[in-house]
Amino acid sequence: MVKKQNTEDKIVEAAKKVFIQKGMDGARMQQIADEAGINKALLHYYFRTKNKLFEKIFSLVFRDIFEVLEMAVMKELSFEQFLEQFITEYIALLKRKPYIPQFVIHEINRKPQRIVDQMKNTKFDKQQLFALIEQAAEDKRIRPIPPVHLITNILSLCLFPFVAKPIITGFALDGDKEKYKTYIDERPEQVITFVKQALFL
Amino acid sequence: MVKKQNTEDKIVEAAKKVFIQKGMDGARMQQIADEAGINKALLHYYFRTKNKLFEKIFSLVFRDIFEVLEMAVMKELSFEQFLEQFITEYIALLKRKPYIPQFVIHEINRKPQRIVDQMKNTKFDKQQLFALIEQAAEDKRIRPIPPVHLITNILSLCLFPFVAKPIITGFALDGDKEKYKTYIDERPEQVITFVKQALFL
DNA sequence: GTCTATAACCGGATAGAC
DNA sequence: GTCTATCCGGTTATAGAC
Numbered sequence: 001m002v003k004k005q006n007t008e009d010k011i012v013e014a015a016k017k018v019f020i021q022k023g024m025d026g027a028r029m030q031q032i033a034d035e036a037g038i039n040k041a042l043l044h045y046y047f048r049t050k051n052k053l054f055e056k057i058f059s060l061v062f063r064d065i066f067e068v069l070e071m072a073v074m075k076e077l078s079f080e081q082f083l084e085q086f087i088t089e090y091i092a093l094l095k096r097k098p099y100i101p102q103f104v105i106h107e108i109n110r111k112p113q114r115i116v117d118q119m120k121n122t123k124f125d126k127q128q129l130f131a132l133i134e135q136a137a138e139d140k141r142i143r144p145i146p147p148v149h150l151i152t153n154i155l156s157l158c159l160f161p162f163v164a165k166p167i168i169t170g171f172a173l174d175g176d177k178e179k180y181k182t183y184i185d186e187r188p189e190q191v192i193t194f195v196k197q198a199l200f201l
Numbered sequence: 202m203v204k205k206q207n208t209e210d211k212i213v214e215a216a217k218k219v220f221i222q223k224g225m226d227g228a229r230m231q232q233i234a235d236e237a238g239i240n241k242a243l244l245h246y247y248f249r250t251k252n253k254l255f256e257k258i259f260s261l262v263f264r265d266i267f268e269v270l271e272m273a274v275m276k277e278l279s280f281e282q283f284l285e286q287f288i289t290e291y292i293a294l295l296k297r298k299p300y301i302p303q304f305v306i307h308e309i310n311r312k313p314q315r316i317v318d319q320m321k322n323t324k325f326d327k328q329q330l331f332a333l334i335e336q337a338a339e340d341k342r343i344r345p346i347p348p349v350h351l352i353t354n355i356l357s358l359c360l361f362p363f364v365a366k367p368i369i370t371g372f373a374l375d376g377d378k379e380k381y382k383t384y385i386d387e388r389p390e391q392v393i394t395f396v397k398q399a400l401f402l
Numbered sequence: 403g404t405c406t407a408t409a410a411c412c413g414g415a416t417a418g419a420c
Numbered sequence: 421g422t423c424t425a426t427c428c429g430g431t432t433a434t435a436g437a438c
Binding site: 403404405406407408409410411412413414415416417418419420 | 421422423424425426427428429430431432433434435436437438
Binding site: 208239240242243246247 | 406
C-alpha cells in the first residue's frame with residue numbers, strides 16, 4: 001500500500017477501475033487519465049491505443065478468474081472435497097474481486113469467442129471434472145445428474161449474488177448495505193448446504 | 202407479422218435489436234436507422250435524442266421481465282405450486298426473449314438505481330413471497346432457509362444458462378449449438394428437481 | 403413525414419516543447 | 421517521461437428542401 005507507485009501501475013489500476021465500471025465502449029481515456037492523476041497523452045505514451053490498454057486489463061482480469069478454478073481441480077480431490085472447497089474459495093475470490101463477473105459478462109456480449117479461447121488456454125481440465133461427477137454418481141454417492149447441469153448450477157449460485165448486487169441490496173434487502181454484507185458472508189454455507197441437499201442421497 | 206408497420210414501430214424494433222446487442226454506449230444511431238430502413242434524421246424527428254430512444258426501449262424490455270414474475274406470484278399459489286410454475290414459466294420466457302438478462306446486467310452496471318426503482322414500481326410483492334417461503338418452512342414442508350437465499354438461488358439457476366450461453370456452448374459443450382438447445386430444453390426439469398431435492402424434507 | 407446536407411460536439415490520437 | 425495544444429475522424433443532432 002505504498003503511495004508512490006510508478007506511472008504504468010497507476011494507469012493500469014485506473015484503467016481497471018474505469019473499464020470494469022463502464023466497459024470498453026463506455027470508458028473514456030480522459031476519465032482513466034483523471035483517475036490515474038495524469039493526462040491523456042501519457043496514456044498513449046504507455047499503451048499507444050485505447051484498445052491495447054483494454055487488452056492489457058482484460059488479460060489481467062482473466063488471470064484472476066482461473067486462479068482458483070485451476071487450483072481447486074488440480075489437486076486430485078474427491079468430489080465431496082472438491083464441492084466444499086470450490087464453493088468456499090470461489091466465493092472468497094469474488095469477495096476480493098467482485099468486479100470479475102460484470103467484466104466477463106460485458107465481454108461475452110462484445111466478443112464471445114475471445115472468452116472461450118481464453119478458457120481453452122487454461123490448465124483447467126473439463127474432462128477431469130466431468131469424470132469426477134460421473135464417478136460419484138456411479139458409486140451412488142450422489143444422485144445422477146448431467147455434469148453440465150451440475151457445474152452450471154454451482155457456478156450460477158456462486159456468481160449471481162455478485163452480478164445482481166444492486167438489485168439484491170436495493171430490492172430484496174431494503175437498500176441496506178450491511179444486510180448485503182451479511183448475505184454474502186452467509187453465502188458459502190448456504191450454497192454448500194443447498195447443493196449437498198440437492199445431491200447427496 | 203404484417204410487413205407495413207408504421208415508422209415509429211420500425212424504429213422501436215430496430216432500436217431494441219441494436220441496443221440489446223451493443224448496449225447504450227456501443228449502439229450507433231446510424232445502425233439503428235439502417236436496421237429500420239430509414240435515415241438518421243428521422244430517428245431524431247421521432248425521439249429527439251439517442252438517450253430518449255434508449256429510455257423508451259429500456260421501459261419496453263423491463264415490462265417483459267415482470268410479465269411472468271407478477272403473474273406467478275399474483276395468483277395465490279401454494280409454495281409447491283409456485284416453485285414449479287415459476288421455474289417453468291421463467292425459463293420459457295427467457296427462451297422467447299434470451300436478450301433480457303444481458304440487457305439488464307448492462308444497465309445494472311450503468312445506472313443501478315434505475316433498475317431498483319423500476320422494480321419497486323411493479324405490482325410484484327416481495328413480502329408475499331417471503332411469507333410463502335417462511336410459512337412452508339414453519340409447517341415443516343421444506344427445510345428452513347432464509348428467503349433471500351432461496352429466491353436468489355432460484356433466479357440464478359434460471360438466468361445463468363442464458364447469460365453464459367457462449368461460454369457454456371463453446372467451452373462445456375464443444376461449440377455444439379444443438380447440444381446447447383438440448384441443455385436448455387432440459388433446464389426446467391433439472392432446476393425443479395435440483396431445488397426440490399434441496400428443499401423438501 | 404421523409405430526405406440530404408451540414409453543423410456541433412466529442413473523444414482518441416499525435417506533435418512538439420520541456 | 422510528462423505536459424499543453426491541436427488534429428482529425430466519427431457520431432449525434434439540426435437546418436431546410438421537398
